[in-house]
Amino acid sequence: MNVRFAGFVTALVAAAALGVAYFAQYGLHLVPCALCLWERWPYRIVVLLGVLALLFGGRAGRVFIGLAGLAMLGDVIVAGLHVGVEFGWWKSPLPECNGILTPGAALPMTPSVPCDRPVHLIAGFPMSMAQMDFCGTAMFTLLLFFMAARRPDRRF
Structure with missing residues (x-):
């Protein structure tokens, strides 16, 4: 494959994923939680x-593609963390997701959208946006590592 x-x-897929997130936020008025916002950073880096x-x-x-794979592996971890929060397996490590008393603050921070409330992009589809991000990012990460490891003289 041509590098x-x-x-x-790589840039197109990452930009498209960001486009979906921004469309959901601004077009569909789905307010992202703090973990959702963290999930966007690897995509920006990968673009x-x-x-x-x-x-x-x-x-x-090829090195840049490999680094993109590592960045997306970071998003797999963040998206997996978010999915676990949605399922109630653990609490979010971000204080803005939990309403935890912040040192020096008089009152606990209250999240505008709780991180444990799944947001569904497609009505009737049983996967939340965090779950879709986890699955899509895992596949994209494998593709990036495959493209980085592929010798330039070989074809798909």
Whole structure:
């Protein structure tokens, strides 16, 4: 696979995922929780890494694609944490998700949207946005590692 094309695909997929999140927030008026906002950061990083892979190509491009895979692996962890919070397996480590008393604050912070309340993008579809992000990110991460490890002279 051409490394520059892989960089283009990487940036495009990450930008599309961010586009869905922003559409849900601004178009559908679904308010994101604090963990949802954390889940967006790896995508922003991956857009940049994909563009760098597109610009540089070659060995450097493969390194950028591999780094994008590591960034998305971080999102798999954050999305998995969020899914666990939604299922009630554990509490969120973010104080803004729990209404925990913050040192120096007079009252506990109350989240605008609790992190343990699943937000469903598609009515009637049993997966929350965090669950969809976890599944999609896991597949995207595997694809990125595959593209980074692939020798340039081989075809799909």
